[in-house]
Structure formats: C-alpha cells, structure tokens
Amino acid sequence: MKAKEFAPLVAVVMILSQGCLMTENEPPTLADGLRLMVAAMDEAVAVGLDGAVPYMKTKSPWQCDQAQKRSFSYSYDIKSKDPRAAVKAVRTHWRSRGYRVQEDNSDAPAHPEVYADVAAFELSIVGFPEREEVWVHGNTVCLPGEVPEEWRDVR
Amino acid sequence: MAYDPLVSMLWLADAPSMRALAARLDDVSGGLAPRVAPGLSPVFGLDQVSRHPELAHYAERLRSLRHWCEATAADLRRRASIAEQADAVSLDPVEPTAVRAALVAAASGTADAALADLRQLVAAREAGFDRDAAVAGFFAGLPPDTALAVALAGADLVGPLGGVPYGLRYAANRLLVRQARAEARTLWLTDRVTLFSRLLEPREVRTVRDGRVVSEKAPRQFLLFDASGQGRVAEVFGDLDTATSVAVTVPGTGNNLETYTDGPGANARALHDFAERFSGGRSATIAWMGCDLPQSLTQATWTSYAEAGGPMLRDFVTGLRLGADVRTTLVGHSYGSTVTGHAVSAGLRPGNLVAVASPGWGVYSAEALHAPGTRLYALRHPHDVISVAPVLSLASKAGLLGLLATPWAGHGQDPILLGGVTRLATGTDTDLVQLGVDAHAHGDYFTTTGQSKIATKNMAHVVAGDQGPMPFGIARSEPNEG
Known part of the structure; x- marks a missing residue:
C-alpha cells in the first residue's frame, strides 16, 4: 500500500482527533462549580417556587475520592403549598436551560422528584406533599482548586 | 460486696495519683517476682524463699501478694484512664x-x-x-x-x-x-x-421533626470502636430508638479506620440525608466496618474475609434487637456486598438486600441465599470494572482457569444477572457504551467522582420504603410536561 493511499485516512483521523481536542474544555474550578451550582439552585427557587425563602440551607461535604479534588453539596428545604406543581415547574425550567434530566419521576405518587446534571454539578428537586415541603439539593462533581472561604468549615 | 478500703478512698483520687500508685505497685510486684535479675531483690524475692526452706510457707502468700499488686495496678490504670476523661468531657459542649x-x-x-x-x-x-x-x-x-x-x-x-x-x-x-x-x-x-x-x-445531622427538617450537631453515635489492627467501627446516623427503617452499609476493599471518616462514614451520612427526608424522619443509617476488609485486589478475590465477616455482621444486626416491624436494609458496596451476602447465607434475614457494584453475594442463584422473604436489589454502572469479577468466578467454577482456580477465590454470579433481583437505575442507563472496564465508575455510587446522586437516592427509596426505586433502563429523560 502506497503512502498516498493512507492520506485520506490520516486526514480523517487528524480531523476527528482535532475535533475532540477542540471540544475538550478546561474543567471548572471548585469555586466556579459551587458558584454556578448555587446560582442554579437560587434560580430554580425563584422560577419554580415564586422566590419562596428556604427555611433551612445546609452545606455538607459530598463524596469525592480523587487526589487534589473536592466536592460539596447544598440543600434548601422550602415550604410550598403545592410541591407537585413546584417540582414540575422546576423540571421545565431545567430543561429550558439545557440541563440533562437524568430522571423525571415528577408523577411519583408519594414523592415527585426530578434529577438533572450538567458538567460541574448535579441537581435534584423532591416534593413532600404530606408536609408541604420541597427539597432542592445540589452537589458538585469532584473539582480541582481551592476551597472557597465560605465552604472551608464544612465537615 | 466485701469492704475494700482501696475502693472507698479512690473516689477522691485524681488520675495522676492513681497512675503513681499503680507504678509503685509495679515496683513492688517486680521486687516480689524479679524476672530479669533475681539477685536484685535480696529481701523480698521469691528466689530467696527458694534458697531458704524454712521460709517456704511464705511462698504462696508472696505469690498472692504479687498477683494482687498486678491486678490492682491494672485496675488503677483503668480507673485513671476513665478519670482523665471526666475532665475532658466537661469541655465538650455536645457531650x-x-x-x-x-x-x-x-x-x-x-x-x-x-x-x-x-x-x-x-x-x-x-x-x-x-x-x-x-x-x-x-x-x-x-x-x-x-x-x-x-x-x-x-x-x-x-x-x-x-x-x-x-x-x-x-x-x-x-x-x-x-x-x-x-x-x-x-x-x-x-x-x-x-x-x-x-x-x-460532632457531626451535623439532619432530622425531620414536626414536619420540618432540622439540623443539629450531636455527639457521635458509635456501636463499635476498636483501634487495633485495621480498626473496627460502626456509626449510627439518626435515631435508632425511634427509626422504623434501618439501613446498614458495608464498604468494600481498601477501607479501614483511616479511610472511615471521609469514606464509608461520609457515604452513609449522604445516604441517610436522603432516607431521612424520604421517611419523614423515621430512618437510621449505620455505617458498619466491624470486620477486617481486604486491603488489596488480590485479597479481594479471596472469600475468607467475607466468610469471617458475614457471621459478625449477622451477630451485630441481631444484637440491635430491632422490632419486627422495622424495615431493615443491608447495603454492601463492592466487597462489602459479598460480606452482606455471607451474612444472609449465615442466617440474617433483612427486609432488603442491596448489592452495589458487586463481585457477587457468594452464590450462583438467589435461591442459594435461602432468604425468600428478602427483596433483592442490585446497582452497577454498565461500564464498571467490577463486571469482570463474576466472569472470572464463573470461569473458575467451570474449570477454565486451570491452576489459577482455587476454592477460596471468587464470589459467585453478578447479582444484576440473578433471577429475582431488581436492577436499579444508576444515572448511566442510557449511555451509548454499555460495556467497559472503568475503574472510576466502580466508586460512582458513593465516592470517586461525585456523580452518584441517582444511585444514592435509589438506595434511599429502598431504605425508606416511601415509593419504589427507579429500575434500570426506564428512567424517563424525555420531555413529559404535566
């Protein structure tokens, strides 16, 4: 086989590999991931729960077992007159933002729930009609970088 | 009880005094029974007794006195170590x-x-x-x-x-x-x-009380602690006294006391955070590491750890004396699932048995667990490297591995392939590539990359029993506006 017969194949491989390289983005830092996640959660509350104020916000460590990386989770517990409607409204909003809805169980009989993710974090909303509550939860994936000041005492 | 002047005066003694007294008793005991240089104790040494037959009737009394000195010194040290902590806990706001x-x-x-x-x-x-x-x-x-x-x-x-x-x-x-x-x-x-x-x-733990979630710092709740060897620990999240659903999680290879807090402990707390809300405040989660676990991949192929750990897990759960109406769930990750399988084979009868990224429950059919009343669940990412393990077990069983096949290696069939087992969604149900040997994926149910929410919440539904967990392959991701 002559070298020139390889040329198209080499060209295709080069284009594909360059394409891959071009689409590979720098991973966000932990600070960026946390900032984006909290913003997404606040947005979900503003859109799906008419801006209701969470009566409790809690930060926790989230599981990560990779060197030089960390992850955290954040929870909002919010009172809502109609948790089922809130879950569906937030699901619609997340879809409109282009988030990947991993699981849409918004018609579940007991606790309607929707799970979504993007590159840097996972989000979920669960409704508790029996106690008129909604739980919005976010967790970053393992991300590199400094732990932001306001997350340093989270254990 | 006979009057013991030592006991009656000890309540006034501080820890340093007790330790000093114990050291003095050690000195006296050493003088009574010199081991290294018998000649160093010309007055009290038993060797002197043996040299002088007229003193023989003192020998037994001296032995008794020596034993008393040793026992009392040990007891004084035990009391001293307790007394030392009395002052320490007074500074602990949550104790x-x-x-x-x-x-x-x-x-x-x-x-x-x-x-x-x-x-x-x-x-x-x-x-x-x-x-x-x-x-x-x-x-x-x-x-x-x-x-x-x-x-x-x-x-x-x-x-x-x-x-x-x-x-x-x-x-x-x-x-x-x-x-x-x-x-x-x-x-x-x-x-x-x-x-x-x-x-x-203290750990910040969420509980549901009067219809609201509250977060409180509470003293740690350990049901086991032993620092020797690899270490043993079992920690409870939630109120075990009032819980109507109780989960016991067992971690896998490589875990020990040093990995506990950020590994198995953090994982159990994350599972509890979900289960507590789903159950309306009626769940407890126990992170159990009460047996030695394999510390290397080679050790992880051996059945010996699970054979020893299974009965220990059974006895631990039995010792909790949970009510018959309490919903119990065993969750084992990786080798931990093999331990849970052996616990069930040894007679434990949980309501639910959940295998997470399992090399096998130690059986080749669900019937071999002899637990018909136990609901069986399994989670595994399609590309998880652990999928290789049961293949090797089956090859070994079929005699295809030649001299490499041993009776003490291999853990049975992959639980997701056993009849009667419900495979649960892991968030990767619709991935294009459904095969692979991804080592990172093996931890993506609890740890590794942080992408574990679907798996965690599915386990929590099994634990709480509030609604059915999402089975693998039917997670709805298409628009479904309602």
Missing part, C-alpha cells in the same frame, strides 16, 4: 452532662459490683439472641445513672455488646475513642491523635 458524673462514678468504683455481675452474665452464655435478651434485661433493671456508670466502667465490654441500650453503647464507645486518643498523645503518635480527634468531632 451529655450526665456522662461526666458517670465517669467520676465509674472511676471511683461505684459501678464495680454491677459490672462484675454483667461480666459473669456474659461469660456464662454463648453469643446470640438469648444472651442479647439477658443483657437487655440486666440493663433494664438498673437505675439510669448506674447503667451509664457500668457502661463507662466496662466500656471495652459494653461498647460492642449486643442487647445493650444504644445510648449506653454510644457513650462507652466514645470513651474508648477518647482513651485511644489519650494513649496516642502519650506516645506522640500525632497521626493517630488526628484520626481519633476527627472521630470525636
């Missing part, structure tokens, strides 16, 4: 105030008679349901302050003992952690001091 008073009582010997009765009761019975019931009855018959003092005076016995009320075990095991930390400080083992200090840090 109940009754604990300090009970520590003082335990150090002064107030609980000794009851503790002796308990030791006798335990020694006279085989481990199991009857002994657990007897132990529960024993503590039920004690006033609360005496029961707490007994638990602290005999922490090494009470900490892991089935049938003991949970609160007493928590207090006993916290004392054991404090004592281990104090000993590590004495020996300048700074890494161990840090490790034990982390185990004593």
Whole structure:
C-alpha cells in the first residue's frame, strides 16, 4: 500500500482527533462549580417556587475520592403549598436551560422528584406533599482548586 | 460486696495519683517476682524463699501478694484512664452532662459490683439472641445513672455488646475513642491523635421533626470502636430508638479506620440525608466496618474475609434487637456486598438486600441465599470494572482457569444477572457504551467522582420504603410536561 493511499485516512483521523481536542474544555474550578451550582439552585427557587425563602440551607461535604479534588453539596428545604406543581415547574425550567434530566419521576405518587446534571454539578428537586415541603439539593462533581472561604468549615 | 478500703478512698483520687500508685505497685510486684535479675531483690524475692526452706510457707502468700499488686495496678490504670476523661468531657459542649458524673462514678468504683455481675452474665452464655435478651434485661433493671456508670466502667465490654441500650453503647464507645486518643498523645503518635480527634468531632445531622427538617450537631453515635489492627467501627446516623427503617452499609476493599471518616462514614451520612427526608424522619443509617476488609485486589478475590465477616455482621444486626416491624436494609458496596451476602447465607434475614457494584453475594442463584422473604436489589454502572469479577468466578467454577482456580477465590454470579433481583437505575442507563472496564465508575455510587446522586437516592427509596426505586433502563429523560 502506497503512502498516498493512507492520506485520506490520516486526514480523517487528524480531523476527528482535532475535533475532540477542540471540544475538550478546561474543567471548572471548585469555586466556579459551587458558584454556578448555587446560582442554579437560587434560580430554580425563584422560577419554580415564586422566590419562596428556604427555611433551612445546609452545606455538607459530598463524596469525592480523587487526589487534589473536592466536592460539596447544598440543600434548601422550602415550604410550598403545592410541591407537585413546584417540582414540575422546576423540571421545565431545567430543561429550558439545557440541563440533562437524568430522571423525571415528577408523577411519583408519594414523592415527585426530578434529577438533572450538567458538567460541574448535579441537581435534584423532591416534593413532600404530606408536609408541604420541597427539597432542592445540589452537589458538585469532584473539582480541582481551592476551597472557597465560605465552604472551608464544612465537615 | 466485701469492704475494700482501696475502693472507698479512690473516689477522691485524681488520675495522676492513681497512675503513681499503680507504678509503685509495679515496683513492688517486680521486687516480689524479679524476672530479669533475681539477685536484685535480696529481701523480698521469691528466689530467696527458694534458697531458704524454712521460709517456704511464705511462698504462696508472696505469690498472692504479687498477683494482687498486678491486678490492682491494672485496675488503677483503668480507673485513671476513665478519670482523665471526666475532665475532658466537661469541655465538650455536645457531650451529655450526665456522662461526666458517670465517669467520676465509674472511676471511683461505684459501678464495680454491677459490672462484675454483667461480666459473669456474659461469660456464662454463648453469643446470640438469648444472651442479647439477658443483657437487655440486666440493663433494664438498673437505675439510669448506674447503667451509664457500668457502661463507662466496662466500656471495652459494653461498647460492642449486643442487647445493650444504644445510648449506653454510644457513650462507652466514645470513651474508648477518647482513651485511644489519650494513649496516642502519650506516645506522640500525632497521626493517630488526628484520626481519633476527627472521630470525636460532632457531626451535623439532619432530622425531620414536626414536619420540618432540622439540623443539629450531636455527639457521635458509635456501636463499635476498636483501634487495633485495621480498626473496627460502626456509626449510627439518626435515631435508632425511634427509626422504623434501618439501613446498614458495608464498604468494600481498601477501607479501614483511616479511610472511615471521609469514606464509608461520609457515604452513609449522604445516604441517610436522603432516607431521612424520604421517611419523614423515621430512618437510621449505620455505617458498619466491624470486620477486617481486604486491603488489596488480590485479597479481594479471596472469600475468607467475607466468610469471617458475614457471621459478625449477622451477630451485630441481631444484637440491635430491632422490632419486627422495622424495615431493615443491608447495603454492601463492592466487597462489602459479598460480606452482606455471607451474612444472609449465615442466617440474617433483612427486609432488603442491596448489592452495589458487586463481585457477587457468594452464590450462583438467589435461591442459594435461602432468604425468600428478602427483596433483592442490585446497582452497577454498565461500564464498571467490577463486571469482570463474576466472569472470572464463573470461569473458575467451570474449570477454565486451570491452576489459577482455587476454592477460596471468587464470589459467585453478578447479582444484576440473578433471577429475582431488581436492577436499579444508576444515572448511566442510557449511555451509548454499555460495556467497559472503568475503574472510576466502580466508586460512582458513593465516592470517586461525585456523580452518584441517582444511585444514592435509589438506595434511599429502598431504605425508606416511601415509593419504589427507579429500575434500570426506564428512567424517563424525555420531555413529559404535566
């Protein structure tokens, strides 16, 4: 086989590999991931729960077992007159933002729930009609970088 | 009980005085029975007795005196290590105030008679349901302050003992952690001091009370603690006394006391956070690491760890004496699932058995577990490297591995392939590539990359029983506007 017969194949491989390289983005830092996640959660509350104020916000460590990386989770517990409607409204909003809805169980009989993710974090909303509550939860994936000041005492 | 002047004066003694007295008794004991250089004790040494037949009638008395010195010195050190912690806990804002008073009582010997009765009761019975019931009855018959003092005076016995009320075990095991930390400080083992200090840090735990989620810092709740070897620990999240659903999680290869806080402990707390909300505040989660686990991949192929650990897990859960109406779930990750399988094969009957990234439950069919009343679940990412393990087990069983096949390696069939097992969604159900040997994926149910929410919440639904978990492959991701 002559070298020139390889040329198209080499060209295709080069284009594909360059394409891959071009689409590979720098991973966000932990600070960026946390900032984006909290913003997404606040947005979900503003859109799906008419801006209701969470009566409790809690930060926790989230599981990560990779060197030089960390992850955290954040929870909002919010009172809502109609948790089922809130879950569906937030699901619609997340879809409109282009988030990947991993699981849409918004018609579940007991606790309607929707799970979504993007590159840097996972989000979920669960409704508790029996106690008129909604739980919005976010967790970053393992991300590199400094732990932001306001997350340093989270254990 | 006979009057013991030593006991009656000890309640006034501080820990340094008790340790000094113990050291003096060691000196006297050493003089009575010199081991290294018999000639160094010309006055009291037993060798002198043997050289002078006219003193032979003192020999037995000297031996008894030596034994008394040794036993008393050991007892003084035990009391001193308890007394030392009485001052330490007074500085701990989350430790109940009754604990300090009970520590003082335990150090002064107030609980000794009851503790002796308990030791006798335990020694006279085989481990199991009857002994657990007897132990529960024993503590039920004690006033609360005496029961707490007994638990602290005999922490090494009470900490892991089935049938003991949970609160007493928590207090006993916290004392054991404090004592281990104090000993590590004495020996300048700074890494161990840090490790034990982390185990004593209060954890922020969410509970649901009166229809609202509340977050509170509570003392750690250990049902086991042993710092020797790899270390043993079992920690409870939630209120085990009132829980109507209880999960016991068992981690996999590579875990030990040093990995506990950020590994198995953090994972169990994350699972509890979901289950607590789903159950409306009626769940408890126990992170159990009560047996040695393999520390390498080679060891992970052996069945010996699971064969030893399974019965230990069975006895631990039985010793909790959970009510018949409590929904129980065993969750095992990786090799931990093999331990849970062996626990069921050994007679434990949980309501639910969940295998996460499992190399196998140690069986080739669900029927071989002999647990028809147990609901079986399994989770595995399609590309998880663990999918190779059952293939090797089957090849070994079929004699295809030649000399590599051994009767003590291999853990049976992949649980997701067993009949009667419901495979649950893991968030990767619709991935284009459904095969692979991804090592990172093996931890993506609890740890590794942080992408574990679907798996965690599905396990939590099994634990809480509020609604069915999402089976694998039917997670709806298409628009479904309602």
